[in-house]
Amino acid sequence: MAGDALKVNGLQKSFGKNHVLRQIDLTLSPGSVTVLMGANGAGKSTLVKVICGHHRADGGTMTLAGSAFEPTDAADAIRKGVVTVHQSIDDGVIPDLDVANNLMLDSLVDRGHGLFVRERHMRAEAAKVAAAMGIDVNLRARVSDLAVADRQMIAIARAMARAPKVLILDEPTSSLSATEADRLFALIDRLRDQGVAILYISHRMSDIRRIADRIVVMRDGAISGVFDTDPLDYEAAVTAMLGHRMTDVDVAVQNGTKPVLELQDLQLFANAAPINLAAHDGEVVALVGLLGSGKSRLAEILFGIARAAQGQIRINGKDYAPRSVEDAVAQGVFMSPKDRGTNAVIPAFDIADNMTLPFLQGLSVGSFLKARRQRSKAQEMIDQLGIVCQSVGDGINTLSGGNQQKVMIARWLLEPAKVLLLDEPFQGVDIGARRDIGRHIRATAPGRATLVFLAEIDEALELADRIIVMNEGAIVGEHANQNIDLAALVADISGAKPIATGTAT
Amino acid sequence: MNDRLLDFAIRYGFLILLIGLIVYFSLAAPGFFGPLSAAFVLQSVAITGILALGVTCTLVVGGFDLSIGAVATSALMLSAYSMVILEHPAPVAVALCLAMGALVGFINGLLIVKFRVPDLLATLGMMFLLIGLQRIPTQGNSIATGMMLPDGSVAEGTFSAAFLWLGRHRFDVVIDRLLPMPVVIFVAIAVLIWLFLGFTRHGRLMYAIGSNARAAALVGTPVNRYKIAAYMISGVTASIGGILLAARLGRGDIASGNNLLLDSVAAALIGFAVLGVARPNAFGTAIGALFVGILLQGMTMMNAPYYTQDFVKGAVLVAALVFTFYLSSRRTGTGH
Numbered sequence: 001m002a003g004d005a006l007k008v009n010g011l012q013k014s015f016g017k018n019h020v021l022r023q024i025d026l027t028l029s030p031g032s033v034t035v036l037m038g039a040n041g042a043g044k045s046t047l048v049k050v051i052c053g054h055h056r057a058d059g060g061t062m063t064l065a066g067s068a069f070e071p072t073d074a075a076d077a078i079r080k081g082v083v084t085v086h087q088s089i090d091d092g093v094i095p096d097l098d099v100a101n102n103l104m105l106d107s108l109v110d111r112g113h114g115l116f117v118r119e120r121h122m123r124a125e126a127a128k129v130a131a132a133m134g135i136d137v138n139l140r141a142r143v144s145d146l147a148v149a150d151r152q153m154i155a156i157a158r159a160m161a162r163a164p165k166v167l168i169l170d171e172p173t174s175s176l177s178a179t180e181a182d183r184l185f186a187l188i189d190r191l192r193d194q195g196v197a198i199l200y201i202s203h204r205m206s207d208i209r210r211i212a213d214r215i216v217v218m219r220d221g222a223i224s225g226v227f228d229t230d231p232l233d234y235e236a237a238v239t240a241m242l243g244h245r246m247t248d249v250d251v252a253v254q255n256g257t258k259p260v261l262e263l264q265d266l267q268l269f270a271n272a273a274p275i276n277l278a279a280h281d282g283e284v285v286a287l288v289g290l291l292g293s294g295k296s297r298l299a300e301i302l303f304g305i306a307r308a309a310q311g312q313i314r315i316n317g318k319d320y321a322p323r324s325v326e327d328a329v330a331q332g333v334f335m336s337p338k339d340r341g342t343n344a345v346i347p348a349f350d351i352a353d354n355m356t357l358p359f360l361q362g363l364s365v366g367s368f369l370k371a372r373r374q375r376s377k378a379q380e381m382i383d384q385l386g387i388v389c390q391s392v393g394d395g396i397n398t399l400s401g402g403n404q405q406k407v408m409i410a411r412w413l414l415e416p417a418k419v420l421l422l423d424e425p426f427q428g429v430d431i432g433a434r435r436d437i438g439r440h441i442r443a444t445a446p447g448r449a450t451l452v453f454l455a456e457i458d459e460a461l462e463l464a465d466r467i468i469v470m471n472e473g474a475i476v477g478e479h480a481n482q483n484i485d486l487a488a489l490v491a492d493i494s495g496a497k498p499i500a501t502g503t504a505t
Numbered sequence: 506m507n508d509r510l511l512d513f514a515i516r517y518g519f520l521i522l523l524i525g526l527i528v529y530f531s532l533a534a535p536g537f538f539g540p541l542s543a544a545f546v547l548q549s550v551a552i553t554g555i556l557a558l559g560v561t562c563t564l565v566v567g568g569f570d571l572s573i574g575a576v577a578t579s580a581l582m583l584s585a586y587s588m589v590i591l592e593h594p595a596p597v598a599v600a601l602c603l604a605m606g607a608l609v610g611f612i613n614g615l616l617i618v619k620f621r622v623p624d625l626l627a628t629l630g631m632m633f634l635l636i637g638l639q640r641i642p643t644q645g646n647s648i649a650t651g652m653m654l655p656d657g658s659v660a661e662g663t664f665s666a667a668f669l670w671l672g673r674h675r676f677d678v679v680i681d682r683l684l685p686m687p688v689v690i691f692v693a694i695a696v697l698i699w700l701f702l703g704f705t706r707h708g709r710l711m712y713a714i715g716s717n718a719r720a721a722a723l724v725g726t727p728v729n730r731y732k733i734a735a736y737m738i739s740g741v742t743a744s745i746g747g748i749l750l751a752a753r754l755g756r757g758d759i760a761s762g763n764n765l766l767l768d769s770v771a772a773a774l775i776g777f778a779v780l781g782v783a784r785p786n787a788f789g790t791a792i793g794a795l796f797v798g799i800l801l802q803g804m805t806m807m808n809a810p811y812y813t814q815d816f817v818k819g820a821v822l823v824a825a826l827v828f829t830f831y832l833s834s835r836r837t838g839t840g841h
Contacts, residue, residue: 303723305723324725324727325722325723325724325725326725326726326727328725329724329725330725335723337723342717342719342720343719343720343723344720344723345717345720346712346713346716346717346720346721347716347717348712348715348716348784349712349713349716353709353713357709357710357713357721357724357726358724358725360706360709360710361706363706364705364706367705367706367707368700368704368705368706369704369705369706369709371704411724
């Protein structure tokens with residue numbers, strides 16, 4: 001097609017002996033959204049980094065709107081009209097500046113810009129940009145004080161101020177709730193209408209269903225499928241990504257035996273409706289809800305980070321009121337937090353040190369670590385969870401996202417828990433790793449109560465025995481994961497039903 | 506092949522350079538290679554080395570301690586004041602200094618952890634405070650036996666022999682009276698800190714805090730306590746350095762110890778480059794201190810003027826930092 005925005009031909013890239021990209025051909029057309037799918041380690045991120053100028057290609061050509069495109073660095077790619085919004089939002093905004101300054105930042109870099117900032121002019125321009133993008137926040141607010149979704153919108157708006165030909169979005173919804181994601185999709189629709197070629201990288205089927213005009217699937221550094229028939233064949237796309245058919249996971253529902261964790265009239269914050277909930281031995285309970293529904297708050301209270309306003313927590317019949325994370329861990333309540341990059345990964349450490357971090361005391365004589373024992377423990381978990389690595393001594397950052405997440409989950413499976421809390425365990429994880437993790441969590445469930453905090457219904461359906469819906473700090477619905485009424489579940493989540501006092505048992 | 510070469514260069518480059526230096530000076534400067542010269546080098550780096558080991562602990566938890574130089578000179582003045590003016594025996598003077606170091610470290614830690622003052626600023630403030638404080642009791646004068654006190658009397662106390670022994674005693678190794686006591690203490694502290702940081706769970710948790718404090722907190726690490734502990738270690742080692750300096754000088758010299766802070770911080774930062782680990786470590790710090798000492802000793806023996814010393818130290822530091830941050834990042838930056 002003559003009107004291609006970006007055309008990639010025979011692109012190759014290796015890191016040492018590792019061929020990450022082999023002969024990639026990719027075409028992006030103006031006014032259409034191409035979704036790039038692929039398991040972790042398939043080479044998506046590397047492809048994006050080559051296109052946006054972070055890495056140089058080893059071979060192949062790229063043409064942008066008909067002329068050769070060889071970005072020397074990220075700034076050059078942006079200048080030529082290829083703009084990328086990266087997965088970690090804070091790369092795209094300056095947290096200490098206010099919204100207006102962030103939106104106008106690129107014009108400040110412009111060489112044509114005068115020495116002094118014309119404050120009023122800049123604010124007027126910023127207001128225009130914000131209005132055009134449908135961003136409704138105080139332009140004088142500091143970006144660091146904004147919600148994640150707003151920061152994301154600002155990062156994208158900043159990108160759009162450049163009027164790019166190609167916009168690349170790398171997992172933009174990974175930290176957004178459903179409503180926030182809807183705003184993002186509306187924005188993407190608008191940009192598509194303006195004729196921007198969009199490359200959208202995501203794991204989430206719901207996102208893909210919503211916005212894809214075309215799906216390109218990568219596997220092992222090569223394109224394994226292009227889907228552009230109407231309607232799109234999602235099933236085939238997933239198959240192309242995994243190399244085998246996607247089968248629905250059947251959960252053999254366990255009701256659990258005796259109650260382990262009991263919440264009695266627990267108020268997450270002052271004036272919230274009290275929560276009553278019991279989680280049983282061997283049971284996996286999913287707590288779903290939008291951002292701000294109180295899920296995270298509940299997890300924090302159970303893990304000793306925050307205090308409940310009122311009410312009791314009991315574990316195995318005994319009162320439980322952790323004073324700190326240390327205290328919670330000592331009492332057998334473990335939590336794998338969300339956003340592993342900020343909350344879990346120790347980037348300087350290898351796999352073994354990362355995994356065994358909470359339980360070093362048990363792995364040492366006096367104060368001295370038993371390095372061999374530490375390694376053998378880690379190796380056991382690597383085998384059980386199928387973590388792909390060379391050895392336990394690999395640096396954690398040499399692993400793909402899915403494998404990193406497996407290490408983070410394995411960390412809390414090393415010792416038996418009474419209550420295991422998993423906050424968004426599938427964040428930024430491909431379907432293959434997600435299945436591995438889910439299977440292992442279910443297999444090890446007996447002997448503890450497991451609470452999983454999730455935003456995605458698919459993930460809950462795949463993992464849980466029981467799904468509890470939260471909204472505004474209260475429990476608004478409960479569904480056993482058997483012949484589940486999806487419509488009712490969705491209605492609960494979106495808050496269609498008035499909030500009743502939670503009485504789940 | 507290229508990758509392996511780079512890897513080798515990053516890991517052993519600094520050690521090879523060190524050996525190269527020793528060989529070069531041994532050939533070029535007669536008398537450089539020998540026990541006396543070695544003992545001299547060790548003697549010259551012992552005190553900065555001890556301070557550097559302390560600051561390494563604060564670097565490990567992602568902090569920084571700018572007050573170590575001031576703590577050392579405070580300990581120097583305090584020991585002199587305690588013995589000369591208050592006429593305390595040596596053990597009391599030593600205990601006072603160690604307690605002072607621990608207290609300063611504790612306050613530094615509190616400022617950083619509880620009052621959320623950024624580490625550089627908190628310890629910078631503490632540095633100023635101590636430099637001023639140590640001059641108040643003597644009205645800005647140095648302390649020596651027989652000095653005139655403000656009330657007109659003469660200070661009767663003396664530096665006891667036991668105290669001076671700490672700084673001046675030399676053990677018989679190979680040659681009679683060769684190895685100075687401060688060197689023995691330096692090596693002992695280096696081994697202790699090396700074991701502590703590298704092989705205990707406390708050390709491992711401190712590295713975890715330095716790498717990602719939030720993640721460390723979320724596995725139940727008492728982050729604040731470890732941070733305070735790191736500053737206390739730094740304070741105590743700095744006060745040990747001050748005690749040894751006082752014992753060597755035999756007087757409370759207000760002007761000594763000016764270079765301690767910069768020299769020891771340089772040693773700790775050069776230590777990042779040793780073995781190419783690109784993070785603070787006790788072995789690297791000790792080698793870093795030694796590297797500077799050997800270079801200066803060799804240059805002195807080849808008649809380089811003394812005023813070039815700081816320039817040389819600075820050049821080594823800059824080279825080591827480039828080595829650490831540029832080469833190592835190239836090595837680790839090849840993931841996807």
